[in-house]
Amino acid sequence: MNAEAILPYLIIIPLFGAFSMPIVSLAGKKAREAWAVIISGATLVVASALFYHVWDTKEIIVYTLGAKTPFGQGVDFPIRIVWEVDLFSAIMALTVAFVSFVTVIYSIDYMKHDTGLDKYYTLILVLELGMLGIAITGDLFNFYVFLEIMSIASYALVAFRNDTWEGIEAGIKYMFVGSIASSFVLLGIALLYGQYGTLTMGYLAIKLLQNPTVTAKVALALFIAGLLFKSGAAPVHMWLADAHPAAPSSISAMLSGLVIKVGGIYALARILFSIYSPLGNKILEVYHQPYINMSAVGWVIIIFACLTLIIGNAMAVIQTDMKRLLAYSSVGQIGYILLGLGIGLTAYGSHTGEVALAGAIYHTVNHALMKALLFLVAGAVIHEVGTRNLNELSGLAKTMPKTTFAFLIGAAAIVGLPPLNGFASKWLIYESSAIYNPVLGAIAIIGTAFCTAAYVRVLYTFFGRPSEKIANAKDPETSMMLPMFLLVLAIVVMGLFPWQISDKVMIPAARMLEQFNFEYIKALISLAGGA
């Protein structure tokens, strides 16, 4: 199997699907839904093949658009757009494709009372496309384009139910602040391009190490600011708490499971580790050259992570709106991922740092699965009962047993109970943070205590005395149960082999991200000979 040959299909298939959707829609409702399922299913197949290849060979795939090599005629630097896929990218691509696939299946029945569904399916495929693009790209401007594709699709989808006031309100809020955050990222890219004259991530890394200027530091600050916003970190998490409840639940599942991770966490990790090489800066420091202090950057991220952890989880405890609770819980879980990422950067080169980074990657995947599940459950509840108010949903387990069981599994996984997948990833983060700095470990535990309180409260409501409101509710139809079932299955199966997954997938992914041999740069340079 030639990985370079299948990589473009990761973009081609959803792009083709999205663009052909208006035409296919002419054939009717059934054709439109079938087309969306086929397209996202095919994307999942490609993403799985890609993941398997990268995992199997442990090599970074480099793909050049338009030619055999990114290096132009007679020049010794890359001039074309390249896509670079390491294991972390492949994991993200697989997660994105999987969650998008189940979400599309879920949408068939969930969205059937809405109008304008040809636009809905187009947008959902464009959203998937944008996230896949972010995951595989190795070019900074290409990254920005995909980031905007993803962001604009998600603005539109948050405000999709434009006959409700809260959809419009949340959409406008998200769009205004989201655009500002995107422009930070663009400004950072412009600064780097002005200073170093290249946009290829791998080559930019070399240039940065040759001459780490103040401009590079300013650009880094802009990237961190913009991307922390996209990931919903603490001082700028307010859009998330409005956007997730207002969006259709299938979209909340994608926003919370994927958008904040790919557009925020993944992009941040890629920029911090692949462009601003921590190893290179360490070497410069040893030789008393000018360098960028990446461990200080790590501490900045840790501080935001601790804030996010506490604020997100604590705010989740006091919510009465089910989806708002889940949204704040997402903020809290982003805190764990950022904590792992920050420790991975400050403790760079040590075993602790590697474990923290592996924990962050692992938790990214796990949280995508569990939060997608929880939002799909919330969607089913809203669909059947018509309210999001937790106080009115007492005794739901009586009339919607399967749905509440799925919620029970999701809640137990997110709190981190051992037979489920959340345990191992959180454990890696606890362990590394406690070893690195016990205070950080204590903060992580406090966050989990809040998180437990929030979910136990919901369970207490769901399993309580049946209220009148829920008397006529019933479990939703198969096409809505199937995605939940798939996610529950994924959570349980991943929970049964936590350390195997950690050793075989997550630790290698962390190692590839850390680049102890400048693999990311070398993979690009290796194409230079073919010019």
Next chain:
Amino acid sequence: MDVMANIVYPVAGLIGLYAFVSLASLVWEGIDRKLVARMQRRVGPPLLQPIYDFLKLASKETIVPNTANYMFRAAPVLALATTIALLAYTPMGFEPLLSSRGDVIVFIYLLTLICFFKILGAISSGSPYAKIGAAREAAIMVSREPAMMLAIFAIMWRLGKLGVEKPFSMGVFYQHNIWEIGTPLSFVGAIILLYVFCVWLASEIEAGYFNIPDAEEEIAEGALAEYSGRYLALLKLTKALKTYIGASLVVSIFFPWGIAGYLNLSGISADIVNLLFHTLKVFILLFAVQSVFRATTGRLKITQAVELLWKNVLPASIIGTLLIAMEVIM
């Protein structure tokens, strides 16, 4: 061969332990009732009364309220299943069957999970009495665990300093014990922690002061209000097993000595002798913590109990922990 050593023997051991502990814990309940009766100048029931009770409950018709959901029926089974799983991690005179590094967390987790399933089953019944009982159970659970966790982690950490092959495993108590450290400070610390563990055990098995969640007189059996027949039998059995397991923990931390060494036994026979001796120690401990405490004290209010656990037991645990840790830190 590996399959034998890794799967067949532990499973056989677990089944054997389960059979033995079910019997022993139910017999203990009979002894306890007899002893309390004698303290009150009554004759009391026969020793095997809890077994008759169990059989009778199991044969009775089971009534499920129409407000109950599926968890009402699942919770007793899950609670018993968790308890049986917990037996594999409980030290009973010898190293636990599935002893490994860090299994103390599994132990605490499973012990708490039993409580959680009981709460879930209670609220799933839809009965307001059960809901009040469950809320009390949750309040007590949250208040009692921190003191115990702090103490057990401190002890394990301190014993780990003496050199053990599997740190933070339930098996370390049979390699070193806290009396071995020998300094006066650690001795005082150990006595204080013994107090902490005794109060913890009393609240875990809801004896004396802490007979709150199931308080019959106030809230009609509380958490168990709606349970009848088979499910009640399962929950009663779970409670008996949990009593034995909780006491086993305290016994193995503070009184881990076996007698098989003195009798020159080894292998299976040593384990059996140690298990019997361990059971004797468990009965003696439970006599002090359960029978005497139950016979001589009344129940506290829930606020008083929570206050006792946070303001008295937790500080005691902190002090004891610091004393134990003192010479390592300084």
